[in-house]
Amino acid sequence: MSDLSTKDISYEVVHYHTELPFKILNIHKKDLYPNKDLSSVSDVLDHWHSELEIVYSYSGDGEYYTDGIAHKLQEDQFIIVNSQSIHKVISNRTTPYEKLPPTLTTVIQISDSFLRNFIPNFDELYFKPVFNPEEKRPSEIMKDLAQYADGKALNKYENMRLIGLVHELLYYICKDDLSLKDTEMPEKSRKNSDILRKIISYTEENYDGDINEMSVANAFGYSASYFSRFFRSNMGITYKEFLTRMRVKAAKDSLTGTHKSVLEIAMDCGFSDSRGLINMFNKYEGITPLQYRKKYAEVTPLAR
Template sequence: MNTPAYQHEVIVPNQGFPFKLFLFEGNNGKYLREKHWHRSIEIFAVQEGSLEFILNEKHYPLETGNFIIVNSNEVHAVRAPKPNRTIVLQIPVNLFSAYYTEEQFIWFSHGEKTYDSQVTSMMFELFGLYTERKIGYELQMMSLFYQLQYLLVTKYRKLEVHEELLKSNKQLKRLGVITSYLKEHYKEDITLEKLAGIFGYSPSYLSRMFMKYAKINYKDYLQSVRLEHALLDLQETEKEIGEIALEHGFPNSKALSNLFRKRYGILPNEFRKQIKKTKK
C-alpha cells in the first residue's frame, strides 16, 4: 500500500530569511500545548515571566533570561499558566546538514552552559531588529543568526548519541507523516483502525508506536488536535460552543466542555469570558 505524502509541520520562514522568528502564542498565559513534535529545531527564550517545558517526560522550568533548545522530532509539551514574553526561533533542520553525524542526525543538549546568556541576548536582539526593521536590519539579522548557529554547533551539539535516541528519531519521523494526515482529517470520524489501514499498519502496531515514541495514546493525541482548534475558535469567534464542538470533531458540547475542563481547569464559556475581559 502506498503511503500518502504528508509532511509534518512544515516551517514557513519569515519573508527573506531561512528561519521563522515570532512571539510565543501562549504569551497571555492560561496556555497548554499538549505533547507534539516537528522536524524543525526550536529555541524558546523567555524575556519576561516564566513557562515550563516537558521534554521526554522531564520537566524544564524556564524563568526570565532562560532558554531551551527543542530538537528535531523531540516530543515536548509547553505550559504557560501566567502571562509571559517569550521569543521563538524555528530553524529548519537541514540548515545544519553540514554538521550531521554519520547517521545523518544532529542533536543539541539542554544542559546549563556558562555561555547561555549569549544565546538569550542574541534571541532578544534578533526579535528587536525584526520588530524595528531599520535600514539594513536584514544584514544585521543574518549576521546574528550565523553567530547563533555557530554557537549551537560548537557548544551545544552532541557528537555521541545512543542507539535508542536514533531509533526514536526515525520512528517519530514516520509518525510525523501519520499525524500530519491526521491534522488534515481531524474533523472526521477517523478511528485507529481506519488510520492504520491507510498507512499499511496493524492497529495494534500503530497504537504501540504512539505510546512508545510519542508517549501518548492515539485517542488522546486526536482529542488534543481537536481541542487546539476549538480553543482558537473560542478566542477568535462568537460561535456557540455546541457549534464549535461539532465543527471540530466532538460529538456534542458536553464532550468538548469535559475535555476542556480536564486540560485547562476551566469550562469553555468561563474561558471565553476571561478572554473578553482581557481585551477590554
C-alpha cells in the same frame, strides 16, 4: 516551538519576517496563563517542522520534550530542537503566576535550507537538545534578538545586524553542540520518529471526521494493541487523549474566530454532539465553550 496563536499540532509551516530566513518569537506568561493563575495553562502539543528551533529560557519552569525525552527548563539554558524532531512543551503548573518572569522564553526558528548553505552535511548531524554554553555571549545574543521578536519592523540595514547575530549564535552552538546523528539517535529511534510524524499529520488531516485509535491503527497496518503501546510509549499520552486535545484546540480557534454555534463547532471538530465537546472543554480548559468565547472573543475579534 509553533506559533501559539494558531495551530500547534502536526507539521508547522513557519512564516518568516521579510527577507530573513528565520523567525523570532517571545513567549509571554500572559499568553500561556490567560487567567493569570494555574487554573488554565496552555501547552504546546506534539508537532514538528523542518526548521531548527533554538529556545532560550528565562525561568526554571516547564518541560520541553524532544523526540520523547523530557528536558526540564532552567534559567539561562538553551534547548535545541533538531529539524523534523517531534516536540512539545508542558507549561509550569507549580510556580505562582506572579513569580514567573514576564517573558518565559525566546524562540528562534531557522530555515533548514539556510543552514545547509553553511553546514554542508547538515542532514547527517544532530544538535544535542540541551545546550549550556560556558561563555556569556550566546545568552547576550538571544536577549538582543528578543528585541526583534514577533515581526517587529526593522530600520534600514538592520536585517544585516540580525543575520550577523544569528550567524554568531550558530557558531557557538555548532562548535560545542554538534555530533553525528547516527551516534546520538539510533536507527530505531529515527524510524519511530518518522512513523510518528506520519501519524500526527494523518490525525491533523482527519481529526474532524470519524476516526479513532482502531481506525488509525488500521490505516497504518498495525493491530490496535500494538498501535496503542507504540503511541503511548513514544508520545507519553494515549492516542485518544491526543486526538481529543487536538479537537479541543480546533474548537478554541473556532469559538473565538467564528459565530458558529457550539453544536456546529462540535460537529466540525469531530465530536458526535455538543455534550461531548462541552465535557472535554471543561476537562482541559476548566470552563465551558460559551464561557471561553465570552472571555476571549474581545481579544480575538470574531470573523464577519
